[in-house]
Amino acid sequence: MADTTIPLDTTAAVPGTAATRRPGRPTATRRPRSRATAGSGRLAALLVSPTLLVLTIVVIYPTLMALDESLYGTRGLDPKTGFISNTEPFVGLKNYTDIFTQAGDRFWNAFWNTTFFTVVTVSLETVIGVAMALIMHKAFRGRGLVRASILVPWAIPTAISGLLWKWIFNADGIANVLLGHQVLWTADGFSAKVAVVIADVWKTAPFIGLLVLAGLQVVPKEVYEAARLDGASALQQFWRITLPLVKPALLVAVLFRCLDALRMFDLPYILIGAQKGSVETLSMLAQNEASNVRFGPASAYAVLLFLYVFLIALAFVRLLGADLIGEVGGARKSRPRKAREVTA
Amino acid sequence: MKNSIARAIRCSATIAAAGLLLTACGSSGGSGSGSAQAAPATFKGRGPITYVAGKDTTGTVQTIINRWNKAHPKEKVTFIQLPTDADSQRQQMIQNAETKSDAYTVLATDVVWTSEFAAHQWIEPLPAQQFPLGRMLQPVVETGKYRGTLYAVPASSNGGLLFYRTDLLKKAGITQPPTTWAQMTADCAKVKQLPEAKNMSCYAGQFQKYEGLTVNFAEAVNSAGGQITDASGKPDVDTPQAKKGLDFLVKSFKDGTIPKEAITYQEEDGRQAFQSGKLIFLNNWPYVYSLAQKSAIKGKFAVAPLPGLNGPGASSLGGANLALSSFAKNKATALDFMKFFTSEESATYFLKNASLAPPYANLYDNAALDKQYPYLPDLKQSITKAVPRPRVVQYGDVTAAIQNEVYAALTGKKSSAQALKDLQADLQKLTAQ
Structure with missing residues (x-):
């Protein structure tokens, strides 16, 4: 597209400007070129500007507002009139330093809960999701049905699945009937954590399965034929061929899941409830502070969560970028060679 | 291609992260000042x-x-x-x-x-x-x-009511609903001797960690002659009377008067348990009445005011x-x-x-x-006879503090004395602002 605009631009620009800039002859030959790129640059900027505008309105402005808000404290009560003052006091970084003092316990508890949920659910989902993808990829009768049924949990809104699991984990629910032993899942404690993990894995393992399946479908059949001729066992084929080839897709899926899990809010909120220490995540903490009209600390927690998510995302992208270079290059080189060996 | 993927990921990651801030801060920013003093209200203007x-x-x-x-x-x-x-x-x-x-x-x-x-x-x-x-x-x-x-x-x-199974009480030879906790547990002991009530539990309310727990705790404390906040709004919960109220709940959980799954009960869970014949007594709102009339226990239950320590108790409002x-x-x-x-x-x-x-x-x-x-x-x-729940400005924080400490006492993580002491300290901090 850029190639077609450059000549168009130059022909339009040269006659008009050539008359005014006659003396600069030697540069004239170079000028149309730089002018052309400037023109296409302007066009690019114009084309991108709606996106940038939207991003500014929905991302940058609220982010800055949140940063600003996080520097303000809670409005105080005037004991004489009994009214809350109209202005929030400026407290600087106190909302941030508070996490090392009084409010810290709750923050760090939420921080560890968030991390725990992310690590545990995403690991389980990766293993189960890959297994699901392998099953969905196989050709067998009723494959369409299996594919559809595996994807059903992913299609259910989180809030609904939260209610669904709430019934399952009820004191007299089906989970306890199957276990033959009464576990009080929704009571505050470790069992509540387990309940959230189970419900989350159930819902989002299909997401990883779906992305991995897409990755699997672009792996050429010949690679497996070659491997079989070379006498590779099924396990070897999985470790040496399938996994490396779906790795880019898998990493993208895992990254998305990590970012999602770090923001986890609706599932524990609906399944277990607000203000339960064992499942309170950072999002829930921020929401709770905001609902108690303490927007300053709420914004501070949201900003900290933002930084945490950002760091994880950054680490992943770095890791992902490195892997993409290594894997794509390696895969391309090895593929033709193997194919040749087969034909030879 | 690699670059565009990486860029796409980076972008969506940022958007995902920034979305959080939006949700957390959508309602902030109203810190500008309006009229400072509340003038006596004048009610002017007519229209829609x-x-x-x-x-x-x-x-x-x-x-x-x-x-x-x-x-x-x-x-x-x-x-x-x-x-x-x-x-x-x-x-x-x-x-x-x-x-x-x-x-x-x-x-x-x-x-x-x-x-x-x-x-x-x-x-x-x-x-x-x-x-x-x-x-x-x-x-x-x-x-x-x-x-x-x-x-x-x-x-x-x-207001809260005590729902009870008239058929079972009658069979056990009890003519009047209990007015004290001691009478209630004694009635339960008699009813449970009946073969059909062998596997029933005595009593339940709402003990899940949510507003219902505050309601039930306030009822227990008020019914034992204690209070959470005094007439001027100051916390006054670290008292022997309040301890007797909380002790009733803690003890009942320990000896099985209240079934242990009741720690997960909200209004509806308790109603279901009562309707399916698992409970002899239930503390709940009046809405249960018409629903229970359509259930298996139709005509087999009645209501009474909540029982207390030494006489009829006090409901929350x-x-x-x-x-x-x-x-x-x-x-x-x-x-x-x-x-x-x-x-x-x-x-x-x-x-x-x-x-x-x-x-x-x-x-x-x-x-x-x-x-x-x-x-x-x-x-x-x-x-x-009801007592309103604490009337404080920071009600959200106060009820959260109550739920935390009472829940810790009910689940045995804290003694009731320690829980009330901590609750008193929390409430003092919250109402001092």
């Missing part, structure tokens, strides 16, 4: 207004509003329905107030929000003499006051009040509408068609209504 309340599942609210609109074609009221759960309603009302919007005129507020809304000056003080407060039940009127000034008018009320948003227009119309909506006539209509407990004392003594709702005399007794 709005009435804001939770979703009306009975359709009765719209009927009442239609009646008003018919009589006042130039001052029409539009009904704005909010979500069913109280937290989201409160959230939206606060957002409306923080942006100083005039979209909401008359607010239907929960009885525990009055102090918070009044202290933030989100609602107007009301002229008490213009409402028939004298004919209303006193504890109900108290819920509408902040520091002695009326900010909200009772529209409906609610539920219900809804009407308040007037400070930022609304047409306040003269609003005041008239509030008078109309909270009138005895409207209350009768709501009682008959939506089984909402009225704030008016005399409606409980109406023979025809008592026939339709046999629980009314007991409910009147419950509400007259």
